Amino acid sequence: MNRLHTGGCGERVIMGIDPGTTIMGYGVLHVKGRQVEAVALGVIDLRKYADHYLKLGHIFERVSGIIESYLPDEMAIEAPFFGKNVQSMLKLGRAQGVAMAAAIHQQVPITEYAPMKIKMAITGNGSASKEQVAYMLRQMLHLRAEDTGHWLDATDALGAAYCHYLQMGSPHADKAYSSWKDFASKNAGRISGR
Secondary structure, three states, X not given: OOOOOOOOOOEEEEEEEEOOOOEEEEEEEEEEOOEEEEEEEEEEEOOOOXXXXXXXXXXXXXXXXXXXXXXXXXXXXXXXXXXXXXXXXXXXXXXXXXXXXXXXXXXXXXXXXXHHHHHHHHHOOOOOOHHHHHHHHHHHOOOOHHHOOOOHHHHHHHXXXXXXXXXXXXXXXXXXXXXXXXXXXXXXXXXXXX
16 A cells, blocks of 8 residues: 655654544644654534434545545544443444444554543643643644644544654653643643744
């Protein structure tokens, strides 16, 4: 399978998915050595589909299309958060499974991350808000607010991809932080907005 990159040392493409049954976020990172660039982010809008099975079909088609467009080497996907509504969790699990099936169909390896792990990796706080995750990603990836759109599902997906990058050997991967303030003080260069 052809890839977005030329296969150089340390060069890869990571796709992130934030599963949803109404809005599903996606983000794509290009990694070259220690340089990380966001090459795409957006949402798959499922609101116009009343039938859950039609939503699942659309998820498979769109995720497959995104994979064909950006040829990721890996997919990072957020694990469903377990709530009290069993029916909602079942539908969310199906949506996540269909996105995973699209990746498996195209032989893209998948890694699943808990929402708390993604938030901790991006912000240093496992209970950070979606807005805090989006803000930190804009700082670290030098994105303008208008580049990230108004859907936090897209930045959540980009967060999953960036978390995967950090877990796969970035110099920041093994650092532990005691608080948001500790994270910010130890990562001034990453969040300065340069």
